[in-house]
Amino acid sequence: QVQLQESGPGLVKPSQTLSLTCTVSGDSMTSGGYFWSWIRQPAGKGLEWIGRAYFSGTTNYSPSLKSRVTISVDTSKKQFFLKLTSVTAADTAVYYCARVGGNSEFGYYLDSWGQGSLVTVSS
């Protein structure tokens, strides 16, 4: 059974870049046609999808964050990454990584999630 674990700095200064890593265990990142995704949740608020990436380099991002987000995959390390530039206090949230199941014919869904990592943007 696949397991995901987020890691990275818990505090980022305004205007800097937020960087998080998700480490995957228990399954291959290249078989099964899975995408790998990031989602965030500000305290007391709902979930927001950030984007997803395939091991080949194909990416899809939320239109609202597209100009600041990069998601990449390193299959040799069994990790994928989130970079969010020019952060402000509004980017303070719990950030989750997740595996994307499904396909483009029938639809996608998030079938396995990490525990989440709190990132605070503050000087």
Place this chain on the structure above:
Amino acid sequence: SYVLTQPPSISVAPGKTASITCGGDSIGYKSVSWYQQRPGQAPVLVIYLDSARPSGIPERFSGSNSWNTATLTISRVEAGDEADYYCLVWDRPHDLIFGPGTKVTVL
């Protein structure tokens, strides 16, 4: 952009049935999944592809999707079902979009 609506909260007595709706324009033509999030925990997939149930999810959880409304139904509600529930829609031009969430309170 594609907008989804969910009731902010519902209350249900133990043993009764809870119905959580997710509204969106022609959502019946899109793929919907549902997630349960208990306080302080990560979300868990409870329904995917409108009505499929992952292994380990009780049969009490079911889903449907038609016209402009997708519905998650929880039968024989238990205290442990108290949580926030989110719908997630996949649509080719918009990719993945979450609904605002519904807080389910078990009386």
